[in-house]
Amino acid sequence: MNDLMSIPCVLMRGGTSKGPFFLSSDLPSNSAERDVILLSLMGSGHPLQIDGIGGGNPVTSKVAIVGPSSIAGADVDYLFAQIRIDQQLVDTSPNCGNMLAAVGPFAIEAGLVAATGPLTRVRIHNVNTGKLIEAEVPTPGGKVAYLGDAAIDGVPGLAAPIALTFMDAAGARTGKLFPTGNARDRIDGVDVTCIDCAMPMVLVEAEAVGVSGYETAADLNSNDALLKRLKHLRLEAGRLMGMGDVSNQVTPKPVLISKPRNGGDLNVRYFMPDECHPSLATTGAVGIATACISEGTIASSLIGKHTPPVILSLEHPSGHLDVKLDSREGKVVAGILRTARRLFEGHVFAKPLGSIVRAA
Structure with a gap:
């Protein structure tokens, strides 16, 4: 050898x-x-x-x-x-x-x-x-x-x-929590939230793209029409977020969100970007939770007003992931147990x- x-x-x-x-x-x-x-x-x-x-x-x-x-x-x-x-x-x-x-x-x-x-x-x-x-x-x-x-x-x-604390995760890639300048944008008739917090993502309400959001990862991965639409939405979101042509990048990640069913605060399906995650990315959870406490996002409209300190439970295909949000020196910090x-x-x-x- x-x-x-x-x-x-x-x-x-x-x-x-x-x-x-x-x-x-x-x-x-x-x-x-x-x-x-x-x-x-x-x-x-x-x-x-x-x-x-x-x-x-x-x-x-x-x-x-x-x-x-x-x-x-x-x-x-x-x-x-x-x-x-x-x-x-x-x-x-x-x-x-x-x-x-x-x-x-x-x-x-x-x-x-x-x-x-x-x-x-x-x-x-x-x-x-x-x-x-x-x-x-x-x-x-x-x-x-x-x-x-x-x-x-x-x-x-x-x-x-192992306790992880993300110190000021906003603007991880673009330098801005909301790179488009808006908490909500519209792409091809679909309301989205483009957020950059630990991970650049584009959040989409599941029903807006023809699914419930409660499907298994395998079911979503076999839905070619959905994957094609999410790919188009993320490419357009990448341009709106100032990231240029993201066809050879894995960000922004598309995320389907819906109301919870199993005692959590929000149900999510996170894509990587062309395949649904079997559970949920930690960085994705930080960004999604931050969207939940940010006024005007599609996430906050689903769960209502929440203010730090707060623990938000995100439902995913394998269970739940809890994110503890707090404020420190005017900035949001997020804690997750791994x-x-x-x-x-x-x-x-x-x-x-x-x-x-x-x-x-």
Whole structure:
């Protein structure tokens, strides 16, 4: 195997996502070379990612790159990469809050951050968005604990709780909470809310596009007419939000919303962007919850007026995700409970740069 590139790697589950974690020093600093290597080791360009370690689904085709912080006030840098499956494309424009849940544990075990007692706070600079997130990681006896009694919908079993706090998530990509200048816009006769908070999204009331919003992810993924319409809405929303042509980007994410059915505050179906998430992205939950407390959005019109501090429960295909919203120094901060697990460590193998030919 000496003709292949050997790269140290830790496979981790973060929240409801999974993917390889790398130290930034173990990958090329040149982004083009780095991306070619990531496509090779993940096996992109094939629906099963059969020639790599990708899982053939957007939630298992993700990469986290972690290194020393490049800014004051943070402990580590975290760069997230969404690796497309059928296409040989790497998108580093968004953050991923589920993978984020494993950044703290990875950083501690990699020696980037020292454990400080039974609970270690890791200040994470998300390079994609320039935003700061605090993670509280259980470290009894100075070691990361993965076993515990916390449960999150979309992941079987129990694990140690990891508390994430998003500090001022507004304008993660565009610099504005409402990039169009409006809490509500109209695209092709459909009312939408274009919001950029932790993740750029376009919120659409499900009934406005001919579905109930209570369908399973599989049912929505088989609805070709719906997927085509959502694609058109998100492309137009991207232009309205000042993001240009987003056809080769995964943002803004389309989100169907409807009234709750199972004791929550809002029912959601989150797309990534061409496939419905089996549960809900953490960053998506932050943005959706923020839309719920923002006057004039289609989300706030469904649930009524809510003011921080408040906990909002979002129903998704696998259960619920709760978001705690509070205000700090005039800015909204969002807290979410996640879990993570270290799955394996070793080396992953990629083809040498000179031998890799991207699919047309």
